[in-house]
Amino acid sequence: MxxxxxxxxxxxxxxxxxxxxxxxxxxxxxxxxxxxxxxxxxxxxxxxxxxxxxxxxxxxxxxxxxxxxxxxxxxxxxxxxxxxxxxxxxxxxxxxxxxxxxxxxxxxxxxxxxxxxxxxxxxxxxxxxxxxxxxxxxxxxxxxxxxxxxxxxxxxxxxxxxxxxxxxxxxxxxxxxxxxxxxxxxxLRTPLSGAIAEVLHERDGVDAELAQWAASVCGGHIGRARRLATDEEVRERRESVLRIPLGLRRFSDVFTAATGLVKLAETEAVTANEDRNEVEKEELKTAMGAGGTGKGTAAATRGANAALKELEKRQKSRATRSQRDALDLALVDLAGFYRDVLVTRAGSTAPLNHPDFERSVAKAAAEWTSESALRRLDAVLECREALTQNVKPIIAVEAMLAVLYTG
Incomplete structure (x- = not known):
């Protein structure tokens, strides 16, 4: 009916x-x-x-x-x-x-x-x-x-x-x-890449080929697809993360890669919040009468300083969250790489998470066993879990990369 x-x-x-x-x-x-x-x-x-x-x-x-x-x-x-x-x-x-x-x-x-x-x-x-x-x-x-x-x-x-x-x-x-x-x-479900590409091309004015690429590598994340399609620095950060699996040739590379990965997340967090932080500070100073003269300005200045400290505390908390989110996104990309290795080794026709890194995935699939790739994938997922438990990022990332190196 x-x-x-x-x-x-x-x-x-x-x-x-x-x-x-x-x-x-x-x-x-x-x-x-x-x-x-x-x-x-x-x-x-x-x-x-x-x-x-x-x-x-x-x-x-x-x-x-x-x-x-x-x-x-x-x-x-x-x-x-x-x-x-x-x-x-x-x-x-x-x-x-x-x-x-x-x-x-x-x-x-x-x-x-x-x-x-x-x-x-x-x-x-x-x-x-x-x-x-x-x-x-x-x-x-x-x-x-x-x-x-x-x-x-x-x-x-x-x-x-x-x-x-x-x-x-x-x-x-x-x-x-x-x-x-x-x-x-x-x-809600993960949007299909075709729908994402259509939105990027028709509403955001992104070149059709670039829109299709961004939609194919974003993991169904619409906001990520838009950033990948419109910001070259975002594309470069993603590439640097996906070069890590085959870039761990010596054990010393573990610490170099860990430092780079954490700094990458810090940089992204600063970039995302820098302009907003300055605007908030200026607006607060203006609202509290900064630069004023005459009677009562001393008390106003003390109040402004207290409010500014509270604002800085909130901004620091926001920066911490932004850094965690940026680092988690990098870990999701890494997990997708090892998933692609397992898919390739199994001979599956399932689409890759990172089709533009197909050659790197094929090389890793030829060098590693399925058990080794699975251990590496587990290490990435454990690192994500450790970060939710407030483990210091550099410690969690170094522990993960040690497993990625040894397999």
């Missing part, structure tokens, strides 16, 4: 959700129901709920889908919610809508104090929009106390508040099972 499902939109905010037709159809149906609910009209049962959990592999576009959903909920176009042109859509996508609270953790965790303040704000009625929306990226970074504070709000939500959570997976260790049980899960 056929059902009258709303036609899936391909324009407006939904065009940003790449390669996720099933998820978009689910979200669009919920938006239609939400607009009916606001107007007091009958709503199809189960189509709209107050809490959503967006899950999927890294790069699948969890936060992009959540932002598109939030924009469509606030959209002022009743015929095509999520038009992308109205003021509500634009302000939500830019993070400036008064009724949408966006939480992007800049440190390694989300504190209970931050979550309590957020829950209090979420209890208020919307001011300019149709809904009060709380969007939490990387909700797997919630501390236990923060998760408990959020749980209370999700259990007894205000009538016009929607919670949107994003997490790498729906495993109980990532997001509290009590929170998951109260959310409707939207499972």
């Amino acid at each position: 056929q059902t009258d499902a709303p036609e899936q939109p391909k324009t407006g905010v939904w065009a940003e959700v790449v390669g996720q037709p099933d998820a978009v159809q689910t979200l669009f149906a919920a938006v239609r129901a939400a607009h009916l609910q606001v107007r007091g009209e009958p709503v199809p049962p189960g189509s709209m709920t107050h809490a959503w959990l967006f899950t999927g592999p890294p790069g699948s576009g969890r936060s992009t889908a959540a932002r598109a959903f939030a924009a469509a909920l606030q959209c002022s176009d009743p015929e095509q919610p999520g038009c992308g042109h109205c003021s509500a859509c634009r302000t939500v996508l830019h993070g400036t809508h008064a009724d949408v609270r966006l939480v992007v953790p800049e440190g390694l965790s989300i504190s209970v104090a931050e979550m309590r303040a957020l829950v209090q704000a979420a209890a208020r009625r919307p001011t300019t929009g149709q809904w009060r929306i709380v969007l939490i990226e990387d909700s797997d970074r919630l501390t236990e106390g923060a998760a408990n504070a959020l749980l209370k709000a999700v259990e007894e939500p205000p009538p016009r508040t929607v919670f949107l959570l994003c997490a790498p997976s729906d495993h109980p260790e990532d997001v509290s099972v009590t929170i998951r049980s109260r959310c409707r899960v939207v499972q």
